[in-house]
Amino acid sequence: MTRSSVQGENTRKGASDAPGRAETPVARADGTEGTEGAEGEAGTPGATSAAGTPSTAGTDDGDGGAEAVRRRPRRGRRALRWTAVTLAVLIVGTASAGYLYYEHLNDNIKKVPLNLGDSKVAPPTPNAAGQTPLNILVIGSDARDNEENQQLGGARETFGSTPLADVQMLVHLSADRSNMSVVSMPRDTLVEIPRCTDPDDGKVYPASEGRTMTNQSLGHGGPGCTVATWQELTGIHIDHFMMVDFAGVVSMADAVGGVPVCVDANIHSRDSQGHGSGLKLEKGTHPIKGEQALQWLRTRYGFEDGSDLARAEAQHMYLNSMVRTLRENATLSSPNKLRRLAEEATGALTVDPGLDTVKKLYDLSNELRGVKPERITMTTMPNRYVGARVEPTEDAEQLFRLVREDIALDGKDAKKTPDDEPKVSDDPAAADDEIAVQVRNGTRTDRLGVARGRATTVAGLLVEQGFAKAVADSSVLLSEDRTVVRYPSADLEGDARRIAKSLEIPKSSVSRSTGVSGVTLVVGADWREGTAYKAPATDDKTPESAEALNGADEDACMHVNPAFTWS
Structure with a gap:
């Protein structure tokens, strides 16, 4: 199926919370009246x-x-x-x-x-x-x-x-x-x-x-x-x-x-x-x-x-x-x-x-x-x-x-075959010594501080491999769970994939983003030390903390707090 025509009719042709809000009378289910704050149940x-x-x-x-x-x-x-x-x-x-x-x-x-x-x-x-x-x-x-x-x-x-x-x-x-x-x-x-x-x-x-x-x-x-x-x-x-x-x-x-x-x-x-x-x-x-x-x-x-x-x-x-x-x-x-x-x-x-x-x-x-x-x-x-x-x-x-990555949250995706993989740009990569790449440190997590010097270390690795235009950008400290390579436009996709391949970063970690101005490698929390990148095992399960609910569940029933029941 091609992209939906909802993109346009002719696509196929070409700091603090709001202040407290006063209570207002509202109708109850039993026909009586009560009051609700604007951000209360019947309020907002x-x-x-x-x-x-x-x-x-x-x-x-x-x-x-x-x-x-x-x-x-x-x-x-x-x-x-x-x-x-x-x-x-x-x-x-x-x-x-x-x-x-x-x-x-x-x-x-x-x-x-x-x-x-x-x-x-x-x-x-x-x-x-x-x-x-x-x-x-x-x-x-x-x-x-x-x-x-x-x-x-x-x-x-x-x-x-x-x-x-x-x-x-x-x-x-x-x-x-x-x-x-x-x-x-x-x-x-x-x-x-x-x-x-x-x-x-x-x-x-x-x-x-x-x-x-x-x-x-x-x-x-x-x-x-x-x-x-x-x-x-x-x-x-x-x-x-x-x-x-x-x-x-x-x-x-x-x-x-x-x-x-x-x-x-x-x-x-x-x-x-x-x-x-x-x-x-x-x-x-x-x-x-x-x-x-x-x-x-x-x-x-x-x-x-x-x-x-x-x-x-x-x-x-x-x-x-x-x-x-x-x-x-x-x-x-x-x-x-x-x-x-x-x-x-x-x-x-x-x-x-x-x-x-x-x-x-x-x-x-x-x-x-x-x-x-x-x-x-x-x-x-x-x-x-x-x-x-x-x-x-x-x-x-x-x-x-x-x-x-378009992975179904119900865990029922069919196993992907090579034919299912995203199309890769036909644009070839430039010569290694002509590929400009900026390396940033994204090792900070909610529990761990920044691993100092990672952008410099990884930029050095690239230079040793022949990527003479690799530079470290230490002015920006990011937070990325995984090491990623981003590029802003299709003409740089080949360069981005070449960088990823040289460091054995998986294809799935290479993506297009207009949030960068050139090929950018962000060293993630999965590479806080060492000179060899080892991609973590991919976990495509929906986190339990997301409280997933299936649309076909007809047996769901809300538990009533005993303080709000009646007989």
Whole structure:
């Protein structure tokens, strides 16, 4: 299969968290009213989910939750917006209508640039069949920019404030379109936000000084800065993004007709001080929709240990179930229901120009629909606490590498043959003494400091082998798990591969990147000493800390905290 036409209609032709948000009355599942902080269960939707598109849910705030927050800092993994995007992608293109209605739906879709950063990550090299993977970043915004968003998000004093990217989820569709992997990133992950330029007014947001919360990237010019931030962190080329806010999510959940969820005991997510989502369900499996679906996706009080990890698990279960429901639910064949869904979905989306029409979304839906639930794997970026925030771990880099190399997270990839290997450039390498290569030290890890002098040592090895233009760049200290060779353009691929071969660095460690200006060898943490490189055994298993959940798991059932049960 060639690259999807979602790249364009004619491709085949040619620092700190937001301030506390006030509590706002919200409806409970049992019809009574309670209050929620804006970042509480019914206060701020957002979350993480994964199944073929993203999710949303919120984090709890308020005096009653302060002690719990100190014990286990919040990790907003908001999933509700995942629902909106899934519906948009899977269904929006099937609503039959005339040309004018088609144009009306196109006009509903908001479009902004894909990447607002300065550096770009080159697309992956096609495999032997000419296929490349597709990476879509799904963003859930907490914008309170209209009355409907304000009502759903609460916190009146934050109306019109700078939006936060409270859901960030990468959807990876494999090159052969056989499997899908989803990686969600906690909203409070500490990252370095790159320099971004606002496309509307040309305002330049300088790169962050040190690390700041990833959800603040959206306020640096729009979703294109969130894309740039992800690419800087992961090295993964992102083809598209889709962003959705609070509005339209509940009505789209209604249009699906209900999604089955399971709890192992009666649950009421409400504590003595009124904090919680208000979710009230009896033990067993029940179809939920509308406000009740919103409550499920935001529930923290009542699931397992009350942490955002438990909330993320509930969101993943919901999304798995929703994907199965969409594939099986015949009621969605109703033209009226499809039109309603198309209206809600297109009105809720902001996309890059590559997805800015119903046709492009429909083409994408056809790509995604071909993946069976059992080949969908949803994960959360492995992380650890840094005070009240989190940061990626070594396992996170392992997860990112698997995505970069298009290795299925479910471990079911067929064994590769020589014919499956990526195509290598026909451009020959220059003579050894004419190849300019810069060597950098990337031996620093989270547990070990920099191994001094490694760039100089390895540059010396290259000079001894005849690479007279090899030089050490000691001005930049990096952190790389593995030794890698990078090159900026196709005309230097041959040179990069020649350098790698001379040091017995495997082909898989050679990649194209616009983050370098010439052939660059980064000595990784796997080569902290010695003069002979020995590539570590390749581990292509998804880290356990990624909490992988298979899309076909129909037996998943949320464990209810005994403090939130009822009889």
